[in-house]
Amino acid sequence: MKQYPEAYLAYLLYFHAERDYFECHEVMEEFWKEHPGDERSKTYVALIQIAVGMYHIRRGNRSGAAKMLQSAAGNMDAAHLASLGLDADKLKQILSQTLTQIEHQDYVYADINLPISDMALNAWCAAECERKGLMWQGASRLLDEELTHKHTRRDRSEVISERARQQQIRKEKGGAK
Structure with missing residues (x-):
């Protein structure tokens, strides 16, 4: 393929x-x-x-x-x-x-x-x-809570870290709030 x-x-x-x-x-x-x-x-x-x-x-x-x-x-x-x-x-x-x-x-x-x-x-x-x-x-698998609510159960540390990094970049460029 x-x-x-x-x-x-x-x-x-x-x-x-x-x-x-x-x-x-x-x-x-x-x-x-x-x-x-x-x-x-x-x-x-x-x-x-x-x-x-x-x-x-x-x-x-x-x-x-x-x-x-x-x-x-x-x-x-x-x-x-x-x-x-x-x-x-x-x-x-x-x-x-x-x-x-x-x-x-x-x-x-x-x-x-x-x-x-x-x-x-x-x-x-x-x-x-x-x-x-x-x-x-x-x-x-409708009874699989992990599958149904996956976004609430994942490790978000990378996402949070990346958002902070992007905000810092914008701040340094003078565009962050």
């Missing part, structure tokens, strides 16, 4: 097998930041936003999810999605349906699958899952 970035392949496995949307966000955000000139940059942001939206939905934060999914729809580029082996029209339809469903009080969380149009990519992902003992397109 050399035509696809490794981070994207990892994203697909986290999204469809582990249903670890937090890690989807982490792996794609790191890749996106490391490749600022990539022409698919906005589409990478859309993929990050889809994962964050799904994370919010699973945690019951429907308004946060709606904002993320709407923003993702605005950042998607059909040609770039196609170059990543995804069907843009089907993905827009899935996001629209998800947005409609989460508006209802009786909504019960349901995973989504990204519409992979590249059958070789789909087969590779399924085989990689089998190799790792994972189930391709399996259901979320």
